Amino acid sequence: MGKFLEILTSLFSGQKRYSQKKDSHFFKKFLTKQTPYITLLTCSDSRVQSEIFGIDPTNAIFCVRNIGNQLINNLGSVDYGIIHLQTPLLIILGHVRCGAVTAALGDYSEENTAVIGELNGLCIPIRRTLEDNRENFELQVERAVLENVHYQVDLAVRRYRDRIERGKLTVIGAVYDFGNFYGKGFGRVLPVNVNGKKSVKEILERVDKKEKAAWENFLKENFLEV
Ligand SMILES: [Zn+2]
Known part of the structure; x- marks a missing residue:
């Protein structure tokens, strides 16, 4: 109980400081309507946390979360971001050392039925890694994290194809590498998929001519082609 009260007190004094740091103008700006420009499924x-993008996520990031960043598990919420709030960007963000992906690669039959139900959604993408060398389980987990991001992006591309084709939506699949697993630095978010395309060449073939140079720069700076 002591520990619980300590956490609670610290949490709410921190919250009070946060509310006092912002003036009323900050809150009034979005009082009647939210206008995010990113739907983040992570x-x-x-x-x-959405703060890893280095922007204030308030009124900017419509965030949907579940274990293993799965589209189907919160489909209504993602639809809400894309269809009602019309964010032009959907980012599907997996991460290194994902516990959900690790669990799904093992025997999770002893979990309760709700947890089993949520993990089952990861079975299709992780099947693509079953041929891998099982001696290195850590590598297999990271492969499965990537396969899951690609799979979730594929599902999103199928669902929102019309919007993507009309240029109203771009779906980005990415991995948050807080372990510097890919050698690009600790804490980097590395895009691995754009609208279902996994290579720079394929992505550049489909972008608007006017935006090609900007895309080239963006991909050179950030994209992880594996
Ligand atoms: Zn995870």
Whole structure:
């Protein structure tokens, strides 16, 4: 009980400081309507937070989270961001060392039925890694994290194809590498998929001519082609 009260007190004094730091103008700007420009589907993992993008996520990021960043598990919420709020960007963000993906690669039959139900959605993407060398389980987990991001992007591209074709939506699949697994630096978010395309060449073939140079720069700076 002591520990609980300590956490609660610290949490609410921090919250009070936060509310006092912002003036009323900050809150009034979005009082009647939210106008986010990113729908973010990511894992519930506490090490992954929308602040990693370096912007204030308030009224900018419509965030949907579940274990393993799965589209189907919160389809209504993602639809809400894309169809009602009309964010031009959907980012599907997986992360290294994902506990959900790790669990789905093992035997999770002893979990309760709700957890089993949520993990079952990861079975299709992780099947693509079953041929891998099982001696290195850590590598297999990271492969499965990527396969899951690609799979979730594919589902989103199928669902929102009309919007993508009309240029109203771009779907980005990415991995948050807080372990510097890919050698690009600790804490980097590395895009691995754009509208279902996994290579720079394929992505550039489909972008608007006027935007090609900007895309080239963006991909050169950030894209992880694996
Ligand atoms: Zn996770």
